[in-house]
Amino acid sequence: MKRAPALLITAALAVQSLPAAAQTPPARPDRVAFRELYRELIETNTTSSVGNCTTAAEQIATRLRAAGFSDKELVLYVPPGRARDGGLVATWVGSDAKLPAMLLLAHIDVVEAKREDWVREPFKLIEEGGFFYARGTSDDKAQAAIFSDSLIRLRAAGYKPRRTIKLALTCGEEGSNPNVLNGARWLVENRPELLKAGFALNEGGGGRTAPGGGPETLGVQVSQKSPRNYILEVTNPGGHSSVPLPDNAIYRLAAAILKVGAVQFPVHLNPVSQAYLAKAGALRKDAVGTAMRTLAATPSDADAARALSADPAMNALLRTTCVATLLDGGHAANALPQRATAGINCRIVPGETPDETRATIAAAIADPQVKVLPSKIQERPVAVTPPLDPAILKPIETVGAKHFPGIPVIPTQSTGATDATYLSQIGVPTYGIPGLWNDGSSGTHGLNERMSADALYRGRDYIHDLIQTYAAG
Structure with missing residues (x-):
């Protein structure tokens, strides 16, 4: 993602909560397993210069298989001549063929990070002062890990979705030069059937940290420049x-x-x-x-x-x-x-x-x-704004009221750009969901990138429930 959405609320809201840095979420067994998945993904370098998205995709595929996914349900793709730029698409067929599929889209590549510039090792997950530090902790490996973890938990628990669930983990979203291959674009042009869905959930939502901690708003990215x-x-x-x-x-x-x-x-x-x-x-x-x-x-x-x-x-x-x-x-x-x-x-x-x-x-x-x-830069398609569809927005509000009582859901327009621009080319309306908020100093694309542990764990719970709500029909 090129920039966080323009959630520009600076007035103090009446949110009673401890500051994020003071909160230490309890070590629930499912959180321990999730943290290990998150750590492995973070510590797998996926920069375009020396990283390997294919390795990261294979690691997630191994975890999905361990949860019960078959090889038939998993597509590990590697574009010709791009051995390091592979990705993963998982398809979990639902029981109701009349319901259009839901696509969970996240990119697993990250922006470059030089060790000499960072306070900490950029490709080692470090938890400090209530935050996780490393390249990709917020953009976009938190969401990639949460999406993957949700499918693992649901399959291991014997869950039966009515709606087909697809997960696409792609490479190259952060690329801004002709040498980077965008995985979402490659899939749209070469394997569009893997991404075809009634709607997609993507990065770009989130929100900002309230003065007292927790999210100030629940932002839903609907449009982007x-x-x-x-x-x-x-x-x-x-x-x-x-x-x-x-x-x-x-x-x-x-x-x-x-x-x-x-x-x-x-x-x-x-x-x-x-x-x-x-x-x-x-x-x-x-x-x-x-x-x-x-x-x-x-x-x-x-x-x-x-x-x-x-x-x-x-x-x-x-x-x-x-x-x-x-x-x-x-x-x-x-x-x-x-x-x-x-x-x-x-x-x-x-x-x-x-x-x-x-x-x-x-x-x-x-x-x-x-x-x-x-410019000679390979540009994205012009963004297509999906509708403010109540079928998409209502579950976000309903699940939000359960996890974040009193916090408003607000549609946003991002000043940056995401891979939603490619999905629009095959008619898939894409929405950046909330749940992962930041305090405005997340370091996304910059030095010392970080993610609040409170936002990560609470956002994980919210997104997991949201996926189940959509999957139920």
Whole structure:
């Protein structure tokens, strides 16, 4: 996952609970077994550089077999020529063929982590101060472990689902260069029948830790922005640096970058972002909450939009954004630059297109000598927002009321991107479920990634019950 959902509630909520770091969940036998599964998955390096997703998938398959799954129910796939990029799809056929299947989707690859940068060993699970530390503890091995563990527990207990349950553990979700193969994409293009389902549960939900501990909200990711990358390129003949010329590729590029930085796309809400503003705004008793509710009711309200846009995270929720992320120019210290380039990363809201975004950038720059080119990065499909389906949302609310009384369920729109974009290509509506919340300093994609032990264990119980609720029909 590229970024956590925009759950932007900062007001204190009346949640009576001990701080997460002070809670030590009891050593239930099932939690001991789960922790071992989680540890093994965490300590199996699955980075794209030197890691091995195939090994991790095989480890989970071994555990599923021990619980009673047959080889016929398990598909360990390895894309041709990609020995380290394998994954696993498990299919547990339900008793009612009329009920559409449920797909549990999680990625088992992780972002790179350098030992010299981390306080602790990044590929060793360390429990400290109420948190689990290691690369992948939150993104996305917690959910992968919980999904796998739930199927193991249910099969071992003799459970009989009415609805068919599928589990897909894929590699390459974190890839952002042409050398990384996305497993979800490969399955969609080569083995779509393995993923075909009535709906899918995915990463991207969660929520933030309340001031007193526990979840502040139960976020359900329903929509997400679509990432697109563009290259600004300026070329000219160059020359010797001892004779500077007014037409300098770096200067021209710098001027173009500043113009991109000044672009503010219009507010573009959809049913999900409007629902988020209305429900999250109702929890706040300050001016921001008022602005959220106002904009939800009247998206054209300029004053409310202006007030919310002052917050970077809220601004990212309201509109398409583009930002310079890469810069390169020149070929020698004593030569005028012949080429200068900048990478522009855009996050496009549902309802707008990459072509429209590129045209807006070009219009803002208004310089024919600055080319706006598509990046060579293998882009995801444009995100398709699934419906706010009561059949999906109601169980989330019902099970949530049991595990987290009084905590509201709020639809969210992620400013990042997940593999839900690929599932939409085969007609599978995908929802990022809640249960695994964080305190805003989880270190996802960064240093010292961590997951609250309280969130992990309580979220595991919640997700396990949620899976059973859907599986029952």
